[in-house]
Amino acid sequence: xxxxxxxxxxxxxxxxxxxxxxxxxxxxxxxxxxxxxxxxxxxxxxxxxxxxxxxxxxxxxxxxxxxxxxxxxxxxxxxxxxxxxxxxxxxxxxxxxxxxxxxxxxxxxxxxxxxxxxxxxxxxxxxxxxxxxxxxxxxxxxxxxxxxxxxxxxxxxxxxxxxxxxxxxxxxxxxxxxxxxxxxxxxxxxxxxxxxxxxxxxxxxxxxxxxxxxxxxxxxxxxxxxxxxxxxxxxxxxxxxxxxxxxxxxxxxxxxxxxxxxxxxxxxxxxxxxxxxxxxxxxxxxxxxxxxxxxxxxxxxxxxxxxxxxxxxxxxxxxxxxxxxxxxxxxxxxxxxxxxxxxxxxxxxxxxxxxxxxxxxxxxxxxxxxxxxxxxxxxxxxxxxxxxxxxxxxxxxxxxxxxxxxxxxx
Numbered sequence: 440x441x442x443x444x445x446x447x448x449x450x451x452x453x454x455x456x457x458x459x460x461x462x463x464x465x466x467x468x469x470x471x472x473x474x475x476x477x478x479x480x481x482x483x484x485x486x487x488x489x490x491x492x493x494x495x496x497x498x499x500x501x502x503x504x505x506x507x508x509x510x511x512x513x514x515x516x517x518x519x520x521x522x523x524x525x526x527x528x529x530x531x532x533x534x535x536x537x538x539x540x541x542x543x544x545x546x547x548x549x550x551x552x553x554x555x556x557x558x559x560x561x562x563x564x565x566x567x568x569x570x571x572x573x574x575x576x577x578x579x580x581x582x583x584x585x586x587x588x589x590x591x592x593x594x595x596x597x598x599x600x601x602x603x604x605x606x607x608x609x610x611x612x613x614x615x616x617x618x619x620x621x622x623x624x625x626x627x628x629x630x631x632x633x634x635x636x637x638x639x640x641x642x643x644x645x646x647x648x649x650x651x652x653x654x655x656x657x658x659x660x661x662x663x664x665x666x667x668x669x670x671x672x673x674x675x676x677x678x679x680x681x682x683x684x685x686x687x688x689x690x691x692x693x694x695x696x697x698x699x700x701x702x703x704x705x706x707x708x709x710x711x712x713x714x715x716x717x718x719x720x721x722x723x724x725x726x727x728x729x730x731x732x733x734x735x736x737x738x739x740x741x742x743x744x745x746x747x748x749x750x751x752x753x754x755x756x757x758x759x760x761x762x763x764x765x766x767x768x769x770x771x772x773x774x775x776x777x778x779x780x781x782x783x784x785x786x787x788x789x790x791x792x793x794x795x796x797x798x799x800x801x802x803x804x805x806x807x808x809x810x811x812x813x814x815x816x817x818x819x820x821x822x823x824x825x826x827x828x829x830x831x832x833x834x835x836x837x838x839x840x841x842x843x844x845x846x847x848x849x
Contacts, residue, residue: 468697484700548570558650564579602643783827
């Protein structure tokens with residue numbers, strides 16, 4: 440191969456490569472977190488692509504000649520690398536390190552939702568499916584609960600609002616804190632009890648309020664429990680179509696590449712490690728910044744409205760703030776306390792003090808409480824509920840007879 444031919448080969452490769460970078464840079468991600476245009480994962484791919492092209496651009500012609508002469512061995516090396524990565528992908532799927540399979544089945548759970556005009560999405564009614572190792576069944580209302588019958592005479596009914604924590608992601612239904620709570624209160628209050636699980640994975644405070652005003656309040660609750668999670672400030676955008684987001688049909692090549700890479704368990708493992716190890720401090724700072732966002736304002740507004748509605752209807756309301764460490768999410772906790780307007784806000788962090796937290800979650804990747812974590816939550820919730828109801832009873836006893844004043848909280 441002549442020197443002129445080598446230079447021509449270099450120019451062709453570099454020009455084609457830079458055209459590819461330019462075309463890739465015109466992409467606009469669905470979640471533009473970087474430069475107001477790209478998602479984080481797409482940014483990584485674009486930087487990697489641009490870096491390779493820069494190396495090709497500044498490489499000497501002699502390197503291209505060597506590359507051409509070694510083309511046979513290079514092909515063998517590339518094939519070997521791909522086979523090795525394929526074997527490693529299979530190994531990751533078999534071993535499931537850190538519980539990385541969570542991303543697979545939780546994505547399936549979200550894709551099984553049905554769109555809703557007011558709630559954005561909800562569970563389909565009267566069906567069931569296995570997610571991971573757990574069989575999940577939904578009643579006639581699309582709730583992870585047994586059928587809801589008309590309220591019985593003397594029945595004390597509690598409605599549990601929340602997201603995936605209340606839903607009990609990764610936990611058998613009878614092991615969730617909602618199911619355990621019903622049994623604990625039944626024994627301690629000595630009266631018919633019914634605790635209804637209305638938790639839906641990925642719900643934020645606005646959706647929880649919407650469900651309560653449209654359906655939950657019609658279940659005639661005597662007490663409402665809201666489990667607040669710091670990511671309740673996340674926004675929901677219409678239309679809800681998780682299949683479109685994960686489908687490659689009709690997508691430009693950069694998006695197709697991003698989707699394909701995102702389906703690899705090996706990539707998910709590396710991405711998760713990077714996200715939660717290297718970016719831990721950045722995530723803490725982003726929480727402070729999020730207080731100025733529309734998601735935070737919507738969550739706090741919905742929380743205030745829920746408090747107002749419960750007070751107007753004389754329904755006691757208790758808020759439980761889910762966190763495992765009292766030093767994390769302090770800003771968010773203070774916001775919830777302030778917008779609760781004097782109603783009780785119970786911090787879960789002290790419940791886990793002195794315990795091995797890693798033994799109370801599903802896995803390193805899936806930090807939702809496991810069955811043992813739900814047991815801890817249920818026992819402390821039962822204590823708080825019994826004490827709170829006793830306080831309400833004591834306050835009611837101070838009201839003069841015949842005044843017909845209902846005491847629902849501070």
